[in-house]
Amino acid sequence: MSNSGAGQSAGASTVQSVDRAVSVLEILAHAGECGVTEIAGELGVHKSTAFRLVSALERRGLVEQHAERGKYRLGVGLIRLAAATTARLDLVQESRGLCRALAVQTGETVNLTVLSDDAALYVDQVAGSSALQPHNWVGQRIPLHATSNGKVLLSAMPDADAAQVVGRRPRTFTDNTVASLAVLTAQLAEVRATGYAVAVDELEVGLTAVAAAVRNAHGDVVASISVSGPTFRLTGERLGSAITATRETAGEVSRRLGWRPPLDRALDG
Template identity: 50%
Template sequence: MAARNNPDIDNDADADAHGGGVQSVDRALQILEILAREGDAGVSEIAEEMGVHKSTASRLVGSLVNRELVRQNSERGKYQLGFGILRLASSIPGRLSVVHEARTVLEALAAEYKETVNLAVLRSNYAVNVDQAMGPSTLATYDWVGSLTPLHATSSGKVLLAALTTDERSQVLKAVGLPARTPRTVTNRGELEKELLEVAKNGFAIVHGEFEIGLTAVAAPIFNHAGTVIAAISISGPAFRFVPEDHPGLIEGLREAGLTISAKMGYRPR
């Protein structure tokens, strides 16, 4: 017990050993946050701010250096964020840029069809809405941005599901299942697969009250330069006034909007 209270002994290493890797991961992320905030810092400074032994900080910094997430400034001996951070960040520019490139298209659709228009991407086995343009109707007031919605029960989700390989789709559906959101939700895997084939063939998906009773939505895909579906654009509205199939040109207009955004992302139809 005396050794645990000795400031010259690295008790943090023992704690890491008994606490598993979660504590080490949390501390490594804390180091990255410190360097992001300060610009650079020495091991002693990092250890002091974290409240850990210097050897613990040194060990964690060393691991980050090996992964090129942190680099040492040879002139001052302090540490800075490394170029490995850029490699990690390079996985998300497509999503970030598609929001930027889609904005004017979303606004134009919302103004033309007077309903809510959303942009969604696949994240953590759900369709997450990353941008929205509101129609002029006073009923279209719900903010969907940031909302995670089930793939099998939404138009955007079905577009994103249809673009996955069979194995990828199986992994997603195994993880989240096919829970019924309303009596209209498709909960049979075989029925869903048939529907997804039509979605992929036709280039759009429509849902009537599958996610919420009284809510209708239609979505179309957005492609990147490689022809991969990276997002879905949708129009939604209350069922009593919004029936996409009966609205001349709406579905084709939505598909064209998706292709317009896709072109901005470098997509060229083959």
């Protein structure tokens, strides 16, 4: 049989059925619910092949069948695996408590994001004390130019790389989404100088967020912590104190990851 299309660059071996099984999971993640025939179609394989893959995944709890002879969807086994993932990511573990404190202090929702494939991947979230429960962002990937977290992550790249990444996704979400590369570049410079980023109504109208960088022992930006809430609430003094609190939290997480703050502006080489 011919190559299955992927044609990924060399380096790592692959196992056909495992690769296809992961594709099944992604198809289900995207579609929500699928029948065997539909999966087979998207995969480009025979019905029976798709059935065996789904069946193997079902036995292990990564996929569930809604009813006997019914459609398939992702299973709770994945949640357990993801929980194990975050539990082992020292980043999440170190930041959990501090993010919780930040959520209590500001009363708003706190998110932790990392760079993943030219987007901001939300890996952890602590809900604020507000009555209206916010959307759960964990697991979502949001374009970098439209969020405060994204700007922080972008600010860690050279301008050329940042431009390239954003250039590939010039999507606008609201009238406030930064559409001009020049404006974005200027904002990134400011983020580097001040250490934080703000986004007001840029991803969703009515949603404001502030974010600060988390650095590891090498000084690399490995993540971004944000505080987000309704725009009407995050203004003036409240916004200012949110910025301060977010920067302090991100700094403390960085310190726990081994980062040493520059002693003064008299350093560097």
